Amino acid sequence: MDRAQQIFDRLDELGRISEDAHCLTRQYGSDAMRRANNLVGSWMKQAGMDVRVDAIGNLIGTSAVPSTGGSSRKTLLLGSHLDTVKNAGKYDGPLGVVLAIAAVEQCKDKSLPFDISVIGFADEEGVRFQSTYLGSRAVAGSFDEKDLQRTDANGVTLANAIKHFGGDPNKLSECRFDRTKLLGYFEVHIEQGPVLEQKNQAVGPVTAIAGQTRAKIKFEGKAGHAGTTPMSMRRDALCGAAGFIQMVESCARYNAGLVATIGQIVCEPNVSNVIPAIAHLTLDVRHRDDKIRLRACDELQAAAKKVAALRNLAMSWQVVQETTSVPCSTEFSIRLHQAILKHQSDVTDLPSGAGHDAAVMSKICPIAMLFVRCKDGLSHHPDESITVEDVRVALAVLTDFIHSFGIRK
């Protein structure tokens, strides 16, 4: 049978399970999530796995065959998430789960000195409770009990949502994986960026999940009549912001691997015949190396101060989020490189600019990730698109990656 085509078809089928009749939306704890778990669970069973849903709702398939290595035998955990954003594409998350099941099936008859489990995390996107990684945090033991009081748009608490889904908010500690039993966690995910497409490569290894700084910046000058205030007497907040925006871009262009974005700008009063008094900006800076990111942020803050001083503007800089980088395991990455080179002539190392469950899992075991090319770098959109040929490469790489551990043992 053509497993790549089967993965492709399964992702189509899974993509039709939605809480919304007109588009794909599967939020944590929804009936659609339950149906998705049932369907994916049935594929796990077909692959010979024992299937369970843990106390928070993660779907877990484990090797059904008795362990041959005794209690010292470890588990390689493969997976990704089964929840989606609103009006989602069908690959962000599900690809990593469905592909892992196919890999297990492919390895079923091979004798490996470790078990393989597959996990479909219940909440990576965090749409319903505005709190990401609920599923992997329960597994990694970093779940914050306070989050149980979070409420969704209808006022339902997370605790009640867990109960409604058939879980138990008092038994979340039972979701924890024993870190001494874990060989590592490996996640396949669409790239969500344009690099592989531009390089014409099916897959690429992730070097690290980038650290991120998010800041809110405000330049404040003085409003004035656009017709009667000479240029020399202006304190135009937007002109200051424009200079800063260009500095942000230059800073990122001169620091390899850095991405820096002013995604949002709001001016006041924002009227055509009035000089802008205030410009609010959001800054998003990411790099796999925290030192480079933090130095860039320091430089940008100094630049913003200078722009403000030169133009007699007030400037405020408020860091709203700071996330450190999570490097992938060197050993895993070497194995992954070797596996990729069997199936494609070049390898492009990719930082992951977006966050993933793997970042949470890194707290308890080595992690690695494989990105799969996606059309136009698009994600979180119904037009998400991948090819069956790329799925074939990803499955072959994943299988070889798994076998590389067996060979070494």
Next chain:
Amino acid sequence: MDRAQQIFDRLDELGRISEDAHCLTRQYGSDAMRRANNLVGSWMKQAGMDVRVDAIGNLIGTSAVPSTGGSSRKTLLLGSHLDTVKNAGKYDGPLGVVLAIAAVEQCKDKSLPFDISVIGFADEEGVRFQSTYLGSRAVAGSFDEKDLQRTDANGVTLANAIKHFGGDPNKLSECRFDRTKLLGYFEVHIEQGPVLEQKNQAVGPVTAIAGQTRAKIKFEGKAGHAGTTPMSMRRDALCGAAGFIQMVESCARYNAGLVATIGQIVCEPNVSNVIPAIAHLTLDVRHRDDKIRLRACDELQAAAKKVAALRNLAMSWQVVQETTSVPCSTEFSIRLHQAILKHQSDVTDLPSGAGHDAAVMSKICPIAMLFVRCKDGLSHHPDESITVEDVRVALAVLTDFIHSFGIRK
């Protein structure tokens, strides 16, 4: 008596006549406008003038004394407007009317070879019917009959508003002044800008009412994930806009007298973690010399094209308004300069960046304007502020300006 203080007190009194209990608003045709006309008309009568309200609602005071120059005797028209914006200050408009009445009173006993009339225009701001200069256009014979069908926020047509105010929409042609009888039109107005305050001068002559170009500009690139799209693969509309905003400022700084403003910016999707796909800007360019303004606009449009080409963005440029410059009369300006120099040691020529009834009156007679210093350059705001000392200078300059015609005759 202290006429400057009287002007100041009268402006306070007039500033309390409002259609809004909490702030100053006097729209065209309102009951507040009627009360304002009555009050200002009573001051005209005290100054010995015959008072009438014309068919559109302009308040006009004319010399009551019999003319000595026969039918060849001309009229110098002084004035400004009595309507206001919403939540207005009390000087933008009324200052020019109340000051003119005081000047007439001051000149009453002098034998002048021309008559003086004072006009309080009924609609300069155009708040109610979104059409400016209704009053002066009726007087200058450039009123567009189609405007009678305009409706206010309550669906009342201008034609009915004129009737309700006691005027006659069928007799607007009777508002016309005979251009052969007009010596000229002279308007005193607050500066609405910060130059006189910065130069520490009470008043300044206006060289011209600046021409203006307003354009809407759009840069369009491509949205993308702020974390996963490398800098080299971006088509960031905001980065392009930022470069253009800086060019606009530079262009204005290198062309003396030019003002150019990006007052409004709206980005799409305007979300912190998405690369901006579209940036909409408004551009406002003004200069007293139309050639300089038009050349600057051409240069800026070429610059915008270049920015877009370099960044692989689409760019559109839509001119939404084009107004030519209206120069003040050279003869009047020379007289005004001489009058100012009697009362202050330096003269700063000012272009008027904002429009005024004088621009409309220029169609039928020579015009000139005098600006009076206002605090922080503020207008269209309840905090508009002038000093009694500056009013004293303005009155003296206006009186000397009027006498200069008599001396020459």
